[in-house]
Amino acid sequence: MFKKILLKVLGLFVIIRYPNVPKGYRYFYRDTYICQLTQLKYIFKDYIVKKPYKKICFSGEFTPDIAFALPFAYWHFNNGTLLTTEGAKYTNELYFFSPSHTESFDTRTTEGNYNFETPRILYSQDYNMSKWTPVPLKAMYKNDIYVYSKPILIVANRYNMEWDGPPVSFLSVAYLEILFNKYKDKYQIIYNRPRPENITNDNSDIYDLNEYEWIEENYPDIILMENLFKENKGKANNFNHLQMMVYANADHFVSTHGGTGALASYFGGVNIILSKKGGEHHFDCFHKLYTKLSGAKMFHAKTEEEVTEFLEENY
Template sequence: MLNKLLSFIVLVKYGRLPIDIRYFYRDTYYCQLVQLKYILRDYIFKRKYKDIDFQGEFAPELQFVLPFAYWHYKNGTLKKTEGCTYTKEMYFFSPAHSEPYDIRTEEGNYNYEMPRILYSQNYDMKKWLPVPFKQYYQNSIYKYDKPILIIANRYNMEWGGQPISFFSIEILSYILEKVKGSYTVIYNRPRPHHITMDNSDIYDLNEHKWLEESYPEVILMENLFKENKGSANNFNHLQLMVYANADKFISIHGGTATLASYFGGINLILSKKGPEHHFNCYHKLYPKLSGAKIIHAKTDDEVKNYVDEIFAKEIAA
């Protein structure tokens, strides 16, 4: 009944929008209403009671779940957290973190116990604090003579079809020719065995061997994991350690871009389509994660232009 009422309100206010977009408006209202039942425990009694449990995809966990958990930690009300494998280091602040899930599910995204899920028309959020990954994971191990530039790629199934937003070998070559002389470039595209899988299949771009042969100066994240000089517990842990020492990122939308937005500096994101465009996530949400400057490219040509205008300009300066 409540969902029907909220759907009607959204229809009246936003009836011109596509129905698949209106669902996110309704879900935001629903999440806000759910939080009302915790007013006394969150703001008056403030005892440790909150059990945050999430099995959804990587991006919404970074965007909404982790900041929600961190808010409860700082508020003194976080009791424990539960998530997927390889997430313990992300919840370093949790009094007790367990990993009962070995797969991420789309259904797990719709956890209405969070103040927000997926996309939202309103990012002026309460009960949300960015997690200080950079401060916590900065280290003296992954430091180099030149400043680090992370190229964080992905090549996955998107919306049940072929990959849409990714850095092709042609684009990678263009970027590297522009930046290789002035940056220590670290390339990161996790293989399936490095991460907790979700509903999106990972395909092979065959770029790792090409990079080793054509650009041997580029450091592959997977090779850093093989060496594991920082004694990382898992690939996510390694990413946090390496990213914490960087402030220049070129990334792809989704969890790849979200993680890269947690470490300040500049993050150039390629996103060719998605609800993020309608909700203007890259300018309203992503900068909140660390104060990073977010640049959204919608095409391969825009990526090239931004690399020329921003990264090449910084090199010249």
């Protein structure tokens, strides 16, 4: 009963304080306040007692996992209050600092995103978060294995169901041809679009863009991430592990909406993200949140033409 009343009170507060916010986004504003209020329960344990007690469990999608749950866990680790972490398959290397990490979830769920034990969930009007420290993945996974004669340019693509419909934010094969032709001589391009079997799936179906064979036939000098995984010279434990090892040696990224862009934002340098729609636009996540993950310089392109503009300005 108390929770229902609290939700109504906070909902009314949001309407009064943010009268111009579209109705579909109001509950994210409300949820921010719920997250903040939830953390009040732990003031004594977190700031006075400071002994290991915190059990962090997250079963949501990849982006909120690495944007919220992971930095929350790392804050507790640095604070001396982290006891255990629990997450999806292929997350052990993300939570490398955890005293005890368990990979309990074979799939990620939308319901799992709404974990009010984290400082924020999904989107927020306020990303000035306490109890949030990004994990130094670049420093952790930088290596001497994936090094080339030219600087690395990561092209991280996706071709997924979006909002229960067809793919929206992806780099087309026609555009890849333009990008490859222009930058293949200056950079060692590494192309990455994970296949379903290499990642933990969520509520979005992954489709086939039919570009792998085309790349191998027409651009033999461009490296496919999946081929690096087959070779596995770095002895990666899984595809996520390999991605981090390769990304850690790069400072130039072209990525796309969702977890693809969020992961690329963890490794500094410059990241150009193609995102054509989504809550990230209203909340300006790419500049207010993603840049905090590593200090990366972020550019949000809404079209492939804008990707080209940012590439010409920065690469």
